[in-house]
Amino acid sequence: MSDLKKIAEAVFEGDYETVHDLTQQAIDGGVPAMEIVSNGLLAGMDIVAPKFKSGEMFIPEVMMSAKALAEGLKLVKPLLSTDESDGMATFLMATVKGDLHDIGKNLVVMIMESGGFNVVDLGIDVSPEQFVEGIKKHKPQIVGMCALLTTTMMAMKETIDAITEAGLRDSVKILVGGAPLYPEFAEKIGADGYCVDAVACKEMAAALVAKK
Ligand code: B12
Numbered sequence: 001m002s003d004l005k006k007i008a009e010a011v012f013e014g015d016y017e018t019v020h021d022l023t024q025q026a027i028d029g030g031v032p033a034m035e036i037v038s039n040g041l042l043a044g045m046d047i048v049a050p051k052f053k054s055g056e057m058f059i060p061e062v063m064m065s066a067k068a069l070a071e072g073l074k075l076v077k078p079l080l081s082t083d084e085s086d087g088m089a090t091f092l093m094a095t096v097k098g099d100l101h102d103i104g105k106n107l108v109v110m111i112m113e114s115g116g117f118n119v120v121d122l123g124i125d126v127s128p129e130q131f132v133e134g135i136k137k138h139k140p141q142i143v144g145m146c147a148l149l150t151t152t153m154m155a156m157k158e159t160i161d162a163i164t165e166a167g168l169r170d171s172v173k174i175l176v177g178g179a180p181l182y183p184e185f186a187e188k189i190g191a192d193g194y195c196v197d198a199v200a201c202k203e204m205a206a207a208l209v210a211k212k
Pocket residue numbers: 042045048049050052053059060062063066098099100101102103104105107108143144145146147148149150151175176177178179180194195196197198199201
């Protein structure tokens with residue numbers, strides 16, 4: 001088994017100590033950080049997702065996988081970061097109200113930071129009012145919203161409506177993402193874009209900022 005496959009397997013098993021050791025070994029061995037993220041750490045979550053859906057894995061086990069993933073991400077994060085954030089656009093990001101999923105959000109945050117954006121992370125279960133307050137306080141150029149549940153997708157629309165009602169809609173570009181989303185939904189709720197993953201988010205955000 002390749003070293004990256006071993007990392008994926010250890011994430012799936014929730015074995016955070018092994019994830020830590022193997023990730024460090026891969027870094028020391030010169031494997032590029034993005035490769036460790038995509039083909040090791042996230043590949044592990046790709047094993048978890050269908051097993052959770054089919055009932056072969058339960059919440060405590062998924063939480064252990066999430067913890068193992070976080071352990072690895074902690075090690076690669078400094079390698080992805082740049083020190084170009086001075087003068088860069090601000091990206092405000094959160095998972096919407098009612099939704100506690102944060103793995104994808106954290107990944108987007110990490111990749112955006114690595115792209116030189118100034119990132120403000122408001123966390124999970126963030127209400128429309130908290131988004132509005134966050135925009136007033138941090139004055140971001142881009143706002144990112146994450147939802148993983150079909151039941152919380154509509155909280156994105158409520159949030160965009162609240163931003164519009166507060167008179168702030170023209171001051172920000174809004175990107176949305178998360179596994180159940182699709183481009184037409186983003187358009188329907190009045191977002192400026194949908195991205196399938198964190199790297200696409202960084203590219204679209206950079207393009208939107210350049211256009212402004
Ligand atoms: C891990 C997980 C959990 C963990 C979360 C741990 C954590 N700290 O986040 C736990 C166990 C707590 C959990 C709980 C629940 N979960 Co859950 N969970 C998952 C699982 C297996 C993986 C999600 C994940 O982290 N994926 C990996 C990340 C990297 O991918 P991602 O989030 O999609 O993010 C990427 C892109 O979407 C994009 N992106 C994400 N956000 C954004 C934002 C922007 C702006 C942009 C541009 C891009 C972008 O970039 C990211 C990186 O590339 C999914 C299965 C799945 N297929 O998604 C189910 C899933 C999302 N969960 C589900 C359910 C039902 C639940 C629970 C209701 C279960 C329960 N009975 O309690 C609760 C809900 C709790 C709540 N209120 O939020 C369902 C949702 C079904 C639906 N149709 O709504 C899924 C799909 C599983 C299934 N049944 O198939 N869950």
